[in-house]
Amino acid sequence: MAKIFIVEDNLDIIHSVKNEFTKWQYKVITVNDWHNVAGEIEKASPDLVLFDITLPTFDGFYWIQEVRKASQVPIIVISAADIDANVMHAVAAGADDYIMKPFSLTVLLAKVQALLRRNSHINDSEELIWDTNSFNPLTNVLTNSRGTAQLTPTEGAMLQVLLNHRNNTVTKEDLLEWLWQGGKYLNENTLNVNISRLRTKLSPLGLKQCIRTERGIGYRLVV
The missing domain is CATH 1.10.10.10 (Winged helix-like DNA-binding domain superfamily/Winged helix DNA-binding domain)
Incomplete structure (x- = not known):
C-alpha cells in the first residue's frame, strides 16, 4: 500500500482526499506538528507528498526545501495561489508537479498515479x-x-x-x-x-x- 503524506491545514480538503485515496488503497498521512513538518515526513517515509503553499507556520516553499535536504520523495504542490506566479517557485524549490485549487479529485489522483508509476518504472x-x-x-x-x-x-x-x-x-x-x-x-x-x-x-x-x-x-x- 503506497503512502501519501498530505501537508494541508484545510480539514475539508484533507477529508475529501483521504476518502478518495482510501478507495484506491492508498494510506494517507497528515501533519501532527506544524513546527516539524520535514521531520514527520522523513519519519513516515511516504511514497509521495502533497504540499499546500499557505500553512500555519512556514509556507510550503520553505518546507519543500527542508524536505529536499534529506529526501527525494516525489512532491506535488496544491495551492490556491496564482499558478503562473507560483508554479516556478514551487518547481525551483524542488516540487515535481503542481495542481491549482479548486481541483478535481480525479485529476489529482491521475497525477499521483502517473508520478508513482513513473518512479516505479525508473527505479527498475x-x-x-x-x-x-x-x-x-x-x-x-x-x-x-x-x-x-x-x-x-x-x-x-x-x-x-x-x-x-x-x-x-x-x-x-x-x-x-x-x-x-x-x-x-x-x-x-x-x-x-x-x-x-x-x-x-x-x-x-x-x-x-x-x-x-x-x-x-x-x-x-x-x-
Missing part, C-alpha cells in the same frame, strides 16, 4: 553509463571523477529520457508526455525551469553544457 532501470559518467536511476545519483550530484525524481527522469535519446533532440512535447502524461495541467515554463535546475546540478560535475537547447523544438544531450 539499470545503471546508465556514458563517457566517464554513471547515473543510478534507483537513487537518482549521478557520479563522475569530479564528484556526485543528487537529483530529484523529476530531474533524474529527465536525464534518463535524454540519455536514452543521446545526441538526438527530444521535443518539449515528448518530454511533457513521458514525464507528466502530456503536461495538460502544466505551463511549459515548468519544463524549462526543470531543465535549468538540472543544468545547475550538473554544473559542478562539468556537465552543464552537455544539455543543448534546440530553440523552439526541445533539448538534446550531447556526449
Whole structure:
C-alpha cells in the first residue's frame, strides 16, 4: 500500500482526499506538528507528498526545501495561489508537479498515479553509463571523477529520457508526455525551469553544457 503524506491545514480538503485515496488503497498521512513538518515526513517515509503553499507556520516553499535536504520523495504542490506566479517557485524549490485549487479529485489522483508509476518504472532501470559518467536511476545519483550530484525524481527522469535519446533532440512535447502524461495541467515554463535546475546540478560535475537547447523544438544531450 503506497503512502501519501498530505501537508494541508484545510480539514475539508484533507477529508475529501483521504476518502478518495482510501478507495484506491492508498494510506494517507497528515501533519501532527506544524513546527516539524520535514521531520514527520522523513519519519513516515511516504511514497509521495502533497504540499499546500499557505500553512500555519512556514509556507510550503520553505518546507519543500527542508524536505529536499534529506529526501527525494516525489512532491506535488496544491495551492490556491496564482499558478503562473507560483508554479516556478514551487518547481525551483524542488516540487515535481503542481495542481491549482479548486481541483478535481480525479485529476489529482491521475497525477499521483502517473508520478508513482513513473518512479516505479525508473527505479527498475539499470545503471546508465556514458563517457566517464554513471547515473543510478534507483537513487537518482549521478557520479563522475569530479564528484556526485543528487537529483530529484523529476530531474533524474529527465536525464534518463535524454540519455536514452543521446545526441538526438527530444521535443518539449515528448518530454511533457513521458514525464507528466502530456503536461495538460502544466505551463511549459515548468519544463524549462526543470531543465535549468538540472543544468545547475550538473554544473559542478562539468556537465552543464552537455544539455543543448534546440530553440523552439526541445533539448538534446550531447556526449
